[in-house]
Amino acid sequence: MTRTHGASIAAVVLALLFAGGAVTVASAERDEAPASPVSRSADAGFARDMSVHHQQAVEMSFIVRDRTEDEEVRRLAYDIANTQANQRGMMLGWLDMWGLPKVESGTEPMSWMGMGGHGDTGPLDGALMPGMATKTELDRLRKASGREAEVLYLQLMTDHHKGGVHMAQGCVDRCSVDVERNLAQGMVDAQESEIALMADLLKARGATPRA
Numbered sequence: 446m447t448r449t450h451g452a453s454i455a456a457v458v459l460a461l462l463f464a465g466g467a468v469t470v471a472s473a474e475r476d477e478a479p480a481s482p483v484s485r486s487a488d489a490g491f492a493r494d495m496s497v498h499h500q501q502a503v504e505m506s507f508i509v510r511d512r513t514e515d516e517e518v519r520r521l522a523y524d525i526a527n528t529q530a531n532q533r534g535m536m537l538g539w540l541d542m543w544g545l546p547k548v549e550s551g552t553e554p555m556s557w558m559g560m561g562g563h564g565d566t567g568p569l570d571g572a573l574m575p576g577m578a579t580k581t582e583l584d585r586l587r588k589a590s591g592r593e594a595e596v597l598y599l600q601l602m603t604d605h606h607k608g609g610v611h612m613a614q615g616c617v618d619r620c621s622v623d624v625e626r627n628l629a630q631g632m633v634d635a636q637e638s639e640i641a642l643m644a645d646l647l648k649a650r651g652a653t654p655r656a
Contacts, residue, residue, distance in 0.1 A: 481543040487619035489545050490557025491629065492536040495612055496547070497554070498574050499529040499536075502605055505578065505598060508586050512594035517646060525602065525639070532628065539625065558615040576608015596652045599643045603654045606636040606643075 482488035506526035510519050540547050554573050570579035578586075578601045586597050609632060616629035647653055 482545070482622060484545050484549055485552065485557070486621070487557045487616060488622050488625055489540065489543065489549070490552075490555075491612065491616040491620060492540050492625065493547060493549060494554050494557070494574055495609070495616075495632075496533045496536045498577060498605075498609055498612065499533040501577055502526070502529045502602065502609075503533070505583070505586060505601060505605070508583070509594055509598040512586070512590050512598075513592075515595055518595045518598065521639070521642070521646070522598070528635070532632070535628065536625075539622075555612075557619070558612070574608060575611050576605045578605065592650055596647065596650055599647050599650075600652070600655045603640055603643050603647075606640050610636050610640075 503526045506522035506529075510522050510526075513519065537547060555575070570581055571577075571583075572579045582597075582601055586594060586601065589597050613629040613632040613636070617626055617633065620626045620629060644654060
């Protein structure tokens with residue numbers, strides 16, 4: 446073997462060793478990626494609070510599907526129930542994956558956004574977070590039928606979506622997990638579009654969103 450050929454082999458071996466070391470370093474960097482969110486983080490707070498918020502939207506949508514025969518409203522209600530049930534499952538799944546409780550004792554809803562003070566007593570009447578319907582409003586929806594049920598649902602869901610957009614934008618601004626932040630942005634976009642649709646549906650029924 447010539448000296449030149451031997452030197453070439455040595456250079457190749459060194460290059461391979463260096464490449465292997467680089468791969469090892471890159472792998473170590475991936476292993477040292479940021480840990481799961483802590484329990485009082487915006488990521489965990491949003492997942493918990495929006496899961497509760499979504500659950501009420503699903504509940505209202507199932508109620509109105511039993512209170513009207515109007516296909517437009519029933520189709521919208523089905524879409525909202527299906528979408529928000531799926532999103533709720535994703536957020537609860539993240540909490541499980543992060544090893545975090547689904548309910549954080551001693552923490553008020555919306556505290557991750559620097560808010561709070563919502564409760565289930567007093568004038569809020571069970572409206573735990575922005576846009577949520579009160580117990581009294583849900584009872585009214587259960588008792589309504591036909592056009593009355595459609596208008597009330599569309600008004601309540603418009604308020605619900607406005608609160609949801611506010612919360613989702615809070616996650617877009619504060620959450621650190623990319624997939625969660627992307628889901629939150631998708632919620633903002635989809636719910637703003639549905640707010641516009643519901644305004645049209647209300648107008649067709651001679652009604653308007655609530656102030």
